[in-house]
Amino acid sequence: MSQRGLEALLRPKSIAVIGASVTPGRAGYFMMRNLLAGGFSGPVLPVTPKYKAVSGVLAWPTIGSLPFAPDLAVICTHSKRNLELLQQLGEKGCKACIILSAPASQSAELKACASRWQIRLLGPNSLGLLAPWQGLNASFSPVPIEKGRIAFISQSAAVSNTILDWAQQRNLGFSWFIALGDSLDTDVDDLLDFLARDGKTSAILLYLEHLSDARRFVSASRSASRNKPILVIKSGRSREAQALLGTHSGLDAAWDAAIQRAGLLRVQDTHELFSAVESLSHMRPLRGERLMIISNGAAPAALALDELYARNGKLAQLSDETYQQLEALLPAGAGRGNPLDLKDDATAGRYAACVEILLNSHELDALMIIHAPSAVAPATETASHLIDTIARHPRGKLVTLLTNWSGEFSSQAARRAFTQAGIPTWR
Template identity: 45%
Template structure:
């Protein structure tokens, strides 16, 4: 479940407290006191058979004795009683409960599972939603509800806070109240038996009273559900995360370098980034960041200019920015010239711009206006230290006026104490972010930069990836099945390279030799120099036992190296089963860089792609970045950019840049491989040699594991990849037609499709006069979450045009889906709409969706006629001129 019946949890009109008490210090007494002390206007029913009245109100012996079914119940009774109470509430008509009780992981009476499972089983027939168990409770200040045993209430506001930690709930409540920070919802998830992060995010994304969402996260249990909900929420409002457990837990035992390098915290960081959320490291940083994100204009870029009336603070800000790898803006020549004419002779003549300590408000104004006109500047940090010659309030007034006139982001830092309180307040009221120190201001700016990058990854419409033919999936799966059938968990190096080659990844030509003589013959056939490696299923890291020899120039060198390897392995690893040698050409690329590309299997998020600098020392000096599949070229470039080795790949001095497209193509191909072949548990390409001429895999290892045959092909993936199985080749009006799911690469074609629509058709489709798609709108239409959305386009095979599109967006519960159909204006009336709608309806039926709904203007007679012929029920809203369309599928 996701959002069903959550309105009863978060906006109840009546409330029962099961286990209410007057015993001092008890949870039941605390909850009753909190509820009655809050301005909640609905009826409150204490339930406890020991009392006839509590706090001056009638008390009831049981749920059955209540005068009406409470919309929400708060349960404070012992764990063993909870399943029965949930059943009583469901039968009575209650659809939401907060279970504060702990201990439900204990065994149920009779040994049939746990009390928690018994509770869920009791709730299921009634779709009764449960927050908890073992939680602090729920606060909704907007309706005056404090259904918790927290020691204080919450101020009303527009921030939603969702936490797995009960201790943090009470601490943040106290901290926020002392600083005047208010909340729309304050939610303690506890053990998340039913309502979890995914449910909360889905509800809050649609909540008009919430403008930003804050999460304290310890773990995620349902990765696909969480990622879909998080991506949907992050598209509509800032979503920030504190994730505990940042300290590495130690390298796991793994057959691959990747398995040892991909720590759990890095995987969570990759998931948060991919979802378009922002991770922060402390509660204070979270509230500072959300206030900065929600104020003023979003960043248009990452280049910061610093304006200061003191050299020291400007240098402090610059140090903080550069040390954190931020971008200090370079002032344009025109900007420097204008500032030269304005400022005293002693000004800094660069960024930071020191306008000297005696700067008046007018000098601030003119200097700021010059900087805001510079197209090479994306944001300006204004630093002011108080001086006697000018009032700080005059400067604040100037900044506020300019912030209202310009789109570029303005941040302020007021260095000082009480004398600057009014200036700070003026900026606060005008929603201009303000900070006490240069370092805090720069840190906030960098939070904005990280958030912007994450949002770009969430909303981007990337170009088409470079692919040289389709992978040979049949050959790959046959090889994997063969190895599993032999009881092995690792492919040999030649087998792993065979799989990579079948994906289109360049690999060094490799031959298998059963003995020393075969190795010499193979080397002579390949041509010298060659690389010789020992082959053994027990020796994953061959270099650990001296099992790799490079640059062998002759048959004698191959023979002596092979004999030496056999002797070393016999001494160091007598348990190793030797299968011979692999012989490959020695690849030499001047200026090439050794990289690692790998896959690890995370127990929560499934496969994770790793990229970084390769070689034998990757675990000693790791330079790595992680991403969740599937990938495209844009996401692959971002993965590369987040490593230190990316600066080497970009070229330096007389070293030309590596072929970045070739590297990114390998990353995309590896992501496709691990998505398509769920048996692949771990994978290493190390090294992947990358240079100006491209890249080539010199060594590879692949770990495999059998999978449940009843599992779906993509069940282990946190993000559903492109559903290739829904591509359809058809004949339409005597010509070939391809109907397929939309891809992010269709951005340019979709823009041309929209531009080709007539004004009348745009009006019919969007009920308005939209004439241009913004980049974010285009990305939203083409980069969809295939787990909850679908858009089928009609195009010609091999072509780049979009002729028509039928799309649906399902609710998080996959019960109802809203559809839309658009046919290019010059192709209307030729059956394309009916064809696409038929495929869309089949798709919805297969996904188990109960109904398809939509709307059309009453004047759109063609759409209404098509809907009738497809079996839709039409309901006219004459006052609005809109017709509601509904097609039951069950």
């Protein structure tokens, strides 16, 4: 897995926009706007013979006239000029390039030219690159991006835009957001090696349609997954979907085996992917496997228990002393056990008091709190009580917390409050 030129691509100190434009709707217009709005601190160099300045920045008529070689260039012109411009960038000494659009007929020549001049390529047909910790938005993204701890790598511009739009609504951020496009040069395995060492990244998400080298992917994934959780969604499970995507046909079971062997977790659809993003954005690292479940009803807890055992999870075992403290808060006949049923008359105060006892205990590593809609314990009020309890408690940041506020109409504000408090929540 070659790391050549990745530093210039992912951490550029200067960026040239080839084909920068003042015309709304043009690629060069969007790229200049996003770069400047992102707050990139290095020089941004618009290259165009048409204008003296673009977005208030002095423009240069040609690549050769640039005052120095940029680390990264973004080609925003008509695709017929790609090879000519890449050649000029190589002669100038540019180290990396994003190609936004190119027909398949250019692939071999572009790859050969990039190899000759040792230029690292992203794309072609890439949405671009976003690195919010550096104030870098070298992309076509129509929405801004927040700082976060998750890196997202995608082979689809449509899925990339969908994830960005969804995350913006929930104030979720990313450390890196990289749209690979056709992966002519830079591929998933190269980026996994880089991100495994990145201090701003705590987890990695992948959207894949195809692999150019499965063996390299498994090797890089296995190495990276030792340090950070990696989740992958792979489209094209059916042969019909593979034909639609133009990818190589193959058995989905082989993909499952490769993903499992590499130590990754596969999610099956964008709903699971959204849940994964929200979980990893807020969830604290697990310090162990002992899970305690509490609920205001036995049935929702039973559903959670079925899932836990289906995935070989482990329940926490509480001591008699802890159960005695809990029993003092619960109605007669509530019983002991894990899951612990707080009963359907559980108030917000009962929830908070039980959670405080459980946080005092050193007998669990994670706590799942389930709430079904209730007139006795309104969703938002109960969430507020729990957020305050967890924030005040010294072990509130040591135990991994999971909240399931089920329903829709009555629970939206509660789930929003948990998200704002940095506590993972599901419907």
